[in-house]
Amino acid sequence: MNVITADLANDSHAWAVLSLTDAYARDPMGNGRPLAGDVCERLGPALREHPTTVVLLAYDGDTPVGIATCFLGFSTFAARPLLNVHDLSVLPSHRGQGVGRMLLDAVADKARGLGCCKVTLEVLEANPARRIYEAAGFQQVSYGQGAGGALFLSKPLDPPTP
Numbered sequence: 694m695n696v697i698t699a700d701l702a703n704d705s706h707a708w709a710v711l712s713l714t715d716a717y718a719r720d721p722m723g724n725g726r727p728l729a730g731d732v733c734e735r736l737g738p739a740l741r742e743h744p745t746t747v748v749l750l751a752y753d754g755d756t757p758v759g760i761a762t763c764f765l766g767f768s769t770f771a772a773r774p775l776l777n778v779h780d781l782s783v784l785p786s787h788r789g790q791g792v793g794r795m796l797l798d799a800v801a802d803k804a805r806g807l808g809c810c811k812v813t814l815e816v817l818e819a820n821p822a823r824r825i826y827e828a829a830g831f832q833q834v835s836y837g838q839g840a841g842g843a844l845f846l847s848k849p850l851d852p853p854t855p
Contacts, residue, residue: 694758694792696799699748701741709750709757711736717760717782722820747776747807749799751783751792759783759792761800768810776804778814781822793822797829815845 699706711733717723728736740746743764751759762780767773778800783792804812814831816823834843 694751694753694790694795696749696751696759696795698803699750701737701746701748706748706750707737710740710748710760710762713750713757713760713782713784714762714780716784717780720782720785722817722822723782747803749796749803751787751796753787753792758787759796761796763800763803765807765809766813771810773810774808775811775813776800776807776809778812781814793825794829797825801829 699710701707701710711728714736715728715733718728719726740748740762745765747763747765749761749763750757760780760782761778763776763778766775766777768775778797781793781796781800783796801812812831814826816826835841836843
């Protein structure tokens with residue numbers, strides 16, 4: 694097994710990103726359904742054009758088996774960049790073999806190389822991968838006594854009108 698930084702201009706890497714993202718979308722911890730056709734068409738170009746995209750791919754030989762799709766952000770409290778793991782997924786056939794941990798370790802190495810102060814991610818409470826995140830040192834965020842833990846909120850927006 695090895696982990697590489699994806700070159701999104703490379704057709705085989707772009708295919709791996711699309712294939713693994715679609716597999717994740719189909720998973721119960723994803724959306725439980727495949728990516729929509731228009732999303733499949735836009736994903737590769739959109740990731741290439743987004744200036745803070747970082748994608749790591751895990752391979753078993755020549756077969757892509759895991760993905761970490763990340764985006765650089767910024768911590769105002771540290772005045773340094775951070776790296777957010779937006780999606781992390783391993784194919785069911787390769788779960789329990791250390792691929793997720795390899796990806797997380799590679800993400801941390803990449804973040805250090807980019808001068809980041811931390812790596813962030815969101816996870817569903819019932820997601821079994823939560824154990825891997827905690828074993829890798831991730832903790833639920835708490836901002837002070839009485840403030841409670843951080844929540845991840847999302848507000849869907851309508852697409853822009855042409």
